[in-house]
Amino acid sequence: MVFTCKPARIAFTEKMKNPIDRASYEKRKEEKAEKCQASSNLNYRKSGKRYVPTAYQYDYALKVVGHLSRFERVEFDLLMIAYTKFQKVHYNVFNAVNNHIRKHTK
Helix, strand or coil, X not given: CCCCCHHHHHHHHHHHCCHHHHHHHHHHHHHHHHHHHHCCCCCHHHHCCEECCCHHHHHHHHHHHHHCXXXXXXXXXXXXXXXXXXXXXXXXXXXXXXXXXXXXXX
16 A cells, blocks of 8 residues: 655645746656666667557556546557557557556556
């Protein structure tokens, strides 16, 4: 079970209303992403931001597709179609499914 600290979330939300703090946060976030990509074996520039879904993602999507909002369901449907047709799917769809997996499985 994940416990969240509501006062910390409120403080963060208030801090993000300041444009200077927001810009520095976005910059740190981007630098962290670049650092992760630099240590990865995947060549992000040549990949075209399209990836082949995995069997794990497909199985997870089948399990939860009935419990999703219609906006999430579109992304999961695209992933399942791409997996069954052995096609690549855009990074945004791929990432949305991975984020859902990370958020709901521990």
